[in-house]
Amino acid sequence: MYHYNDFDKAFLAERNRQFRAQVERRIAGNLTEDEFKPLRLMNGLYLQLHAYMLRVAIPYGTLSSAQMDTLALLAEKWDKGYGHFTTRQNIQYNWPKLTNVPDMLDALGEVGMHAIQTSGNTIRNVTADHFAGAAADELEDPRPVAELIRQWSTDHPEFQFMGRKFKIAVSAGDQDRAVLKAHDLAVRIVQNGKGEIGYQIIVGGGLGRTPMIGKVLNDFLPREDLLPYIESTVSVWNQIGRRDNKYKARIKITVHETGLEEFRAKVEERYATVRPTFSGVDQDLFEDIKAHFAPPAFRNAPTVEFDSAYDANPLFRSWVDTNLTTHRAPGYAIVTVSIKKHGETPGDATADQMRALAEIARQYGHDELRISHEQNVILPHVHKSDLPAVYAALREADLHTANIGLVSDIIACPGMDYCALATARSIPVAQQIATRFDELKLEHDIGHLQIKISGCINACGHHHVGHIGILGLDRAGVENYQITLGGDATWDAEIGQRAGPGFAYDEIVPAIERLVKGYLELREGPEETFLQAYRRLGLAPFKAHLYPETQANAA
Amino acid sequence: MPRAFTPKVITANALIEGDVIYFTKDDTWTRDLACAEYLTDEAHAQVRLLEASQQVDLVVGAYLADAAEGENGPEPTHFREEFRRTGPSNYFHGKQAETQQQDGQAA
Numbered sequence: 001m002y003h004y005n006d007f008d009k010a011f012l013a014e015r016n017r018q019f020r021a022q023v024e025r026r027i028a029g030n031l032t033e034d035e036f037k038p039l040r041l042m043n044g045l046y047l048q049l050h051a052y053m054l055r056v057a058i059p060y061g062t063l064s065s066a067q068m069d070t071l072a073l074l075a076e077k078w079d080k081g082y083g084h085f086t087t088r089q090n091i092q093y094n095w096p097k098l099t100n101v102p103d104m105l106d107a108l109g110e111v112g113m114h115a116i117q118t119s120g121n122t123i124r125n126v127t128a129d130h131f132a133g134a135a136a137d138e139l140e141d142p143r144p145v146a147e148l149i150r151q152w153s154t155d156h157p158e159f160q161f162m163g164r165k166f167k168i169a170v171s172a173g174d175q176d177r178a179v180l181k182a183h184d185l186a187v188r189i190v191q192n193g194k195g196e197i198g199y200q201i202i203v204g205g206g207l208g209r210t211p212m213i214g215k216v217l218n219d220f221l222p223r224e225d226l227l228p229y230i231e232s233t234v235s236v237w238n239q240i241g242r243r244d245n246k247y248k249a250r251i252k253i254t255v256h257e258t259g260l261e262e263f264r265a266k267v268e269e270r271y272a273t274v275r276p277t278f279s280g281v282d283q284d285l286f287e288d289i290k291a292h293f294a295p296p297a298f299r300n301a302p303t304v305e306f307d308s309a310y311d312a313n314p315l316f317r318s319w320v321d322t323n324l325t326t327h328r329a330p331g332y333a334i335v336t337v338s339i340k341k342h343g344e345t346p347g348d349a350t351a352d353q354m355r356a357l358a359e360i361a362r363q364y365g366h367d368e369l370r371i372s373h374e375q376n377v378i379l380p381h382v383h384k385s386d387l388p389a390v391y392a393a394l395r396e397a398d399l400h401t402a403n404i405g406l407v408s409d410i411i412a413c414p415g416m417d418y419c420a421l422a423t424a425r426s427i428p429v430a431q432q433i434a435t436r437f438d439e440l441k442l443e444h445d446i447g448h449l450q451i452k453i454s455g456c457i458n459a460c461g462h463h464h465v466g467h468i469g470i471l472g473l474d475r476a477g478v479e480n481y482q483i484t485l486g487g488d489a490t491w492d493a494e495i496g497q498r499a500g501p502g503f504a505y506d507e508i509v510p511a512i513e514r515l516v517k518g519y520l521e522l523r524e525g526p527e528e529t530f531l532q533a534y535r536r537l538g539l540a541p542f543k544a545h546l547y548p549e550t551q552a553n554a555a
Numbered sequence: 556m557p558r559a560f561t562p563k564v565i566t567a568n569a570l571i572e573g574d575v576i577y578f579t580k581d582d583t584w585t586r587d588l589a590c591a592e593y594l595t596d597e598a599h600a601q602v603r604l605l606e607a608s609q610q611v612d613l614v615v616g617a618y619l620a621d622a623a624e625g626e627n628g629p630e631p632t633h634f635r636e637e638f639r640r641t642g643p644s645n646y647f648h649g650k651q652a653e654t655q656q657q658d659g660q661a662a
Contacts, residue, residue: 027570029612047615049639050649052573080648095648098571345645416635417643425638427645477633 044115347375415455424472518545589628
């Protein structure tokens with residue numbers, strides 16, 4: 001993984017020094033809140049419902065054990081003993097005091113982490129496939145590209161005060177695990193007919209008020225053209241994007257209103273000017289970055305311990321069958337640690353759990369951890385012979401829930417329990433759904449099913465691309481939940497369809513239960529997933545389960 | 556026709572702690588909604604909001620929030636303000652915990 005050089009360290013120390021001084025000037029009354037707000041946002045500091053919130057970037061979701069230990073330290077020393085992993089591979093602290101934030105940032109700086117550009121109208125934390133460097137289906141590790149983009153976009157003078165935020169994701173997998181088509185811009189690493197590696201550029205995706213699926217802007221870019229092409233694209237949008245209406249300011253609206261062809265022509269025109277300014281220094285930097293991401297020294301060892309534990313322990317077997325993914329190296333596995341214990345807050349880990357994860361990664365996982373946009377933690381490189389020990393250590397830390405990809409592996413934004421923008425709560429809805437299906441003991445029978453919950457139209461909980469999406473709204477002063485069906489976050493990305501009238505807070509969990517039980521009746525067999533059944537049958541039969549009274553009245 | 560004025564309180568977040576605070580009759584800030592000044596006159600409410608907003612070294616984002624008269628003082632009328640005066644529902648953190656602590660200290 002990437003290690004900061006002297007330049008990076010000096011840059012970050014200087015930036016933290018500046019922010020410390022800005023905080024001091026705000027407290028002394030030399031900066032007004034209007035002056036201070038854009039400065040604190042640019043350093044990841046929000047003011048939420050009950051307190052400040054510090055959002056720390058976890059670039060492309062990659063962490064070392066030492067970094068995870070520092071995240072635990074922040075939770076314990078300056079917060080209430082826990083942190084919240086988000087859908088953008090960040091971690092949020094919900095209770096810091098303004099006066100402590102400069103110390104928190106300094107502590108992060110010690111391990112090469114920061115909160116720069118995790119808010120504000122800038123290029124945000126670059127996300128990537130959480131299985132990067134480990135997945136069996138990927139062309140190459142996408143993280144060097146993500147790191148190159150992170151370095152290029154950090155403090156980029158042209159892109160510090162844009163019309164709106166800009167989110168970039170990178171992936172090289174056969175499967176899309178990074179929701180590329182829901183990003184302002186996405187880089188998909190591809191291979192052309194001649195066997196050369198290059199980049200497909202997808203633009204104009206996004207969820208929120210006007211959800212849109214990204215479109216292909218460029219089918220194949222040679223390696224050396226990537227940064228100038230992205231710079232040209234962001235530059236065109238930054239110039240022609242709307243600044244009169246914040247809801248129409250994202251690039252998805254610009255592409256939609258301008259038309260893809262014309263937008264592409266404008267990018268090409270800008271590119272003619274921008275390309276010559278790139279001397280090739282970015283490619284030298286890229287070569288240097290690539291060296292940081294050399295794969296760990298995988299060992300060749302027998303897997304007897306794994307096989308015997310798998311045969312002997314049904315709980316271990318269930319966890320293995322549910323939480324593991326095929327690794328590219330023989331004898332290895334990718335472990336997804338569920339941060340979705342039934343009844344707990346999706347994505348919340350205590351300081352003790354973070355330390356346990358760091359220790360497990362140190363002992364058994366080549367010192368690497370990942371955070372997924374699905375709000376789970378990944379141990380990307382675990383030798384199978386170590387899996388029984390890893391499972392035992394996870395049990396100790398209460399992190400052994402076997403529910404990855406199942407109905408209780410729910411994405412949920414913080415909602416109105418924390419967020420100042422929220423219109424309704426999401427966390428308790430997620431907790432109750434997970435608890436209910438655990439009681440029913442049905443989730444392994446139900447199989448792959450993604451529920452995603454957002455507490456407002458901004459869709460941080462990705463509800464539009466959930467197989468079942470739940471959107472919490474304020475309807476005449478009461479929480480109300482709308483259900484969408486058939487959303488998909490993969491290459492076949494699709495925006496879910498609204499099922500009908502919303503449900504009150506105390507009706508939403510029973511509604512989801514009716515819907516899922518309805519699916520069990522409707523499916524052709526256990527191999528047909530919820531999404532497949534929905535695609536085969538359409539909305540109507542599911543609606544009949546969601547709104548039985550309406551059906552009865554109509555009959 | 557303009558909508559009829561409904562009673563309000565002035566609320567904000569504290570500059571240092573970031574927690575929820577309410578403006579009182581004597582120009583100070585309280586962490587207890589019941590102790591907030593209850594504003595029933597629109598013109599007076601606007602003047603008080605200006606006065607509250609001037610305390611820039613103490614507060615951030617002062618605004619008028621709907622309230623109703625309760626037994627012990629102002630009460631929230633919307634669930635957002637109810638959450639603000641209570642704390643999150645997934646953990647016993649925020650105001651609900653602090654109030655208990657204060658009660659404990661008083662007892």
